[in-house]
Amino acid sequence: MTLEQIGQRAKEAEPVLRVMDRKHKDQVLLCAAEYLIQDTAFILKANDLDMENGKKRGMKEGLLDRLKLTPERIEGMAEGLRQIAALSDPVGEIISEWTPENGLNIKRVRVPLGVIGIIYEARPNVTADAFGLCFKTGNPVVLRGGSDAVHSNKAIVEVLQKALESCGCPAYAIQLLEDTSRETAAAFMKLNQYIDVLIPRGSAGLIATVVNNSTIPVIETGSGNCHIYVDEDADLEMAVNIVYNAKTQRIGVCNACESLVVNRKIKDAFLPLLAQRLSEKKVELRGDEAAREAVPSMTEASEEDWGTEYLDYILSVKTVDTTEEAIGHINRYNTGHSEAIITENQEHAEKFLREVDAAAVYVNASTRFTDGFEFGFGAEIGISTQKLHARGPMGLEALTSYKYEIRGTGQTRG
Numbered sequence: 058m059t060l061e062q063i064g065q066r067a068k069e070a071e072p073v074l075r076v077m078d079r080k081h082k083d084q085v086l087l088c089a090a091e092y093l094i095q096d097t098a099f100i101l102k103a104n105d106l107d108m109e110n111g112k113k114r115g116m117k118e119g120l121l122d123r124l125k126l127t128p129e130r131i132e133g134m135a136e137g138l139r140q141i142a143a144l145s146d147p148v149g150e151i152i153s154e155w156t157p158e159n160g161l162n163i164k165r166v167r168v169p170l171g172v173i174g175i176i177y178e179a180r181p182n183v184t185a186d187a188f189g190l191c192f193k194t195g196n197p198v199v200l201r202g203g204s205d206a207v208h209s210n211k212a213i214v215e216v217l218q219k220a221l222e223s224c225g226c227p228a229y230a231i232q233l234l235e236d237t238s239r240e241t242a243a244a245f246m247k248l249n250q251y252i253d254v255l256i257p258r259g260s261a262g263l264i265a266t267v268v269n270n271s272t273i274p275v276i277e278t279g280s281g282n283c284h285i286y287v288d289e290d291a292d293l294e295m296a297v298n299i300v301y302n303a304k305t306q307r308i309g310v311c312n313a314c315e316s317l318v319v320n321r322k323i324k325d326a327f328l329p330l331l332a333q334r335l336s337e338k339k340v341e342l343r344g345d346e347a348a349r350e351a352v353p354s355m356t357e358a359s360e361e362d363w364g365t366e367y368l369d370y371i372l373s374v375k376t377v378d379t380t381e382e383a384i385g386h387i388n389r390y391n392t393g394h395s396e397a398i399i400t401e402n403q404e405h406a407e408k409f410l411r412e413v414d415a416a417a418v419y420v421n422a423s424t425r426f427t428d429g430f431e432f433g434f435g436a437e438i439g440i441s442t443q444k445l446h447a448r449g450p451m452g453l454e455a456l457t458s459y460k461y462e463i464r465g466t467g468q469t470r471g
Contacts, residue, residue, distance in 0.1 A: 060244055063199060064251025066229035067172045070197040073227055075169050079146040081224075082193055086142040089220040090135035093185065096216045097131050103212035104181065111205055119309030119368040123180045124206055134185040134213075137430065141189040144434070147453050148195050162464040167457045169195035171253030175438070176201045176242060176267055178259035181209035186429075188217050188231045190438050194456040197230050199252060201245055203259070204237040211235060246271040256451075258439045261366065261392075276451070279442030280366045281311030281394040283424040286383040286409065288400035289320040293327050295421065296399040297334050300372075303397070303423040305338040309368050311440060312395050312427040316363065316373045318383045324351045324376055335372070344374035363390045380405045384412050391415055393442035395424040416442055416449035 093100070104126040111121055150167040157163070173196045177183045184200060191198040202210040210233055218228040234241060246255065249272045257267035261280040268275055285303060287296045303314035319327060328351040332342060342348075343358040355374065362373040363386070377383045380398075387396050397419035398409040406420045417427040427450060429437025434452025441447045447455035 060234075060241070060248060063232050063234065064172075064248050066227075067197040067199050067232060068251050070227040070229045071169075071172055074192065074195040074197055074230055077195060077226075079148075081226075082146065082195075083142040085221065085224045085226055086138045086189055086192065088224050089185075089188070089217050090138040090142075092216050092220040092223075093131055093135045093138070093213070096212075097128055100131060100209065100212045100216065101126060101128070103208040106208040107181075107206050116205065117309075117369060120205070121309075122307060123178075123309045124209070126181060126209060130182060134182050137182075137186055138189045140430070141193050141453070144193070144453060146193060147457050152459055159468055159470075160466065161468060164462045165459050166462050167454070168460050170456055170458050172197050172199065172251055173438075173456065174199045174201070174245065174248070174252040174255040174273065176245070176255065176257045176259070176263065178203040178205065178263060180258070181206045181213060183258060184210050184213040184233075185217070187438055190451075190453060190456055192230055194453050196456055197232075199232050199234070199245075201234040201242055202237065207235065207237055243270060246273060249273045256439055276439070276441055276447060276455075277443040278439030278451075279311075279392045279394055281313065281424075281440075282315050282364060282366045282390060282392045283312060283395045283397075283427075284316040284318055284387045284391060285314050285397045285399065285424065286318040286377075286380075286387065287320065287323065287327055288380060288383075288398055288402060288405050289322040290402035290405065291320075291323065291327070291399040292401055293323065293330060296327060297331050299397070299399055299421070299423050300331060301334050301338075303425050304335065304340060304372055305370070306423075306425055308370060310425075311366070312424050313368070314372065314397075314424055315365065315367050316375065316387075316390065318375045318377055318386055319348065320380075320383070321347055321376045321378055324348060328352050328355075328374070338370055340370045340372055342372055342374055345376055347376040348374040366392070380408055384409060388412075388414050394440060395419065395427040397422060397424050416440065 147167045152165040154164045175187050214233040221228050252273050255273040256276045257264045258278050332352045342355040343362050344355045349355045358373050395417040396413045396415045410418050429450040429452050432450050437450045
């Protein structure tokens with residue numbers, strides 16, 4: 058099937074989805090969840106091929122973790138669809154209503170965005186999440202996954218299309234570009250006569266390529282150089298637990314902690330405790346001179362380390378004298394994703410919340426919570442690090458626009 062045909066079929070599905078009522082949409086989502094569970098073995102067999110190929114190509118452990126599917130992860134995908142079905146449908150919501158002096162009744166009403174294109178890399182669970190969120194909001198979706206997950210993505214899309222057809226819906230509500238070549242991706246980015254919005258998910262390089270080459274409006278989802286600042290007034294045991302979770306719970310995700318900032322007043326008490334805990338996962342620490350004084354086994358950090366999203370068992374460590382200095386360092390090197398402060402000082406916490414420029418800013422919690430499921434969105438289409446239209450985890454509302462409905466009683470303009 059050509060790109061032109063894929064675009065045409067998505068456009069044909071659009072008016073059907075746009076007017077579909079919530080009850081029907083929710084029935085389809087619950088049906089799709091059951092199909093995923095029923096066809097778990099089929100999906101895992103396809104994923105085994107991708108995992109085998111990834112290992113042969115020397116894929117890093119963090120990326121293999123992103124790629125791997127298990128029965129539990131497929132159940133998680135199905136649960137994501139169930140959660141989305143349980144959420145309120147934003148389409149048709151009256152955002153605001155007013156009557157100006159001319160007597161017109163004006164309503165701002167939430168509507169679908171249109172046909173959504175998504176370019177993503179080695180996370181096949183994105184396939185189901187994207188379908189669920191786009192379908193609930195009445196948007197057909199065209200997916201272009203990476204070559205690393207091509208077999209997994211094909212299997213998941215095949216299962217979802219079967220579910221759609223069984224419920225009397227157009228199978229082309231979700232489509233996958235099976236050709237993962239750069240040439241096809243480049244052509245996809247120019248398909249603005251059919252695709253209304255393009256969302257990239259993946260590495261900084263992928264996102265930059267889409268932003269720089271697309272003729273379709275792009276919602277930028279960024280990489281995550283996420284920081285945790287351990288303040289002079291931090292509970293050190295809490296800080297160790299939070300950093301350990303944020304760094305090691307899953308290393309290959311964008312909300313993992315990659316950079317640690319520590320107040321010098323507590324570095325000698327805190328950093329040896331943290332280093333001992335992180336040694337359980339063999340995390341490599343790369344720090345400045347003051348940090349290395351506290352932990353002599355720490356290697357020297359370079360300027361490049363401060364801005365690197367490792368997706369690996371590596372953590373940079375920067376020491377500072379004040380909360381102001383910590384905020385300045387974070388705002389210079391962060392990617393606008395997720396930043397956290399560990400402190401018992403309310404004034405420092407409020408200053409951090411107010412002045413750190415990021416989509417999600419935490420006090421005394423792990424950055425790993427920047428996630429659509431954890432925020433109660435059911436799932437997410439991505440985590441936007443830009444400031445237009447949507448920011449942070451993008452749930453249902455982020456996949457809608459609005460239109461004005463105006464009712465008159467014969468008014469004409471003089």
